[in-house]
Amino acid sequence: MKPTTLLLATALTLVSPGSAVAQDGGEDAGSHSAAASVAVSPEDGGPRNWAVAGVSRGLNLREEPSTAARVVAAYRPGTILDNLGCETVDGRTWCDVQQLGGGPRGFVAAEYLEPAVSPDGSAAMGPDDSALRAGRSDFDATGSLPCAQHAGQPMSRCEFGVARAGGGYAAVVIDRPDGRTRAIFFRMGIPIGADTSEADPGEFSAAREGDLSVVRIGDERYEIPDAVVLGG
Helix, strand or coil, rough: CCCCCCCCCHCCCEEECCCCCCEECCCCCCCCCCHHHCCCCHHHHHHHHHHHCCCEEEEEEECCCCCCEEEEEEEEECEEEEEEEEEEEEEEEEEEEEEECCCCEEEEEEEEEECCCCCCCCCCEECCCCCHHHCCCCCCEEEEEEEECCCCCCCCEEEEEEEEECCEEEEEEECCCCCCEEEEEEECCCEEEECCCCCCCCCCEEEEEEEEEEEECCEEEEEHHHHHHCCC
């Protein structure tokens, strides 16, 4: 499997890396320490995602865990980041992060992070096992959803199974009419990729239509209700 990443418009919240308003220190450093008390990786029970908080305009992403390291990007308040682990350097906690959906990887000061709240109202903690469970057909729910396999083809119904890991993390496995399956992966309620390969025609894209995620993979189209991903 080779998940194809998707940068949704709602996640594109970078500011200029050279902006003078971006922060990672200063007189207010330490005033927001939500991450410092839970600064562990998801594998150790920490949050899967951080939200940028406590900065007025932007938070610097640096190559190394130091204010002397080169700034490679800056994030606006509310930007969702993947938690790739944190460490303490010279008495300050830094977190290894990457923006949800893709982008440069680097370090940000933990005092400007807080656990991200998912669409279901929870802060997803611990590892995401949805893809592993989906691979074993260990589904939380099954049903059918609208689908089409070719351009111009009317929508029909495809059977699916979904394995959920909470916080909008899920793997939806769809039975295609040609006898094959298609897995679509969600994080924070956002479709971020599928089990595409070099042989698959076309690219992965997704858009919102009401309470649906409309996912396209080449000519394939799937309409996945929020309830499938979030449950309830």
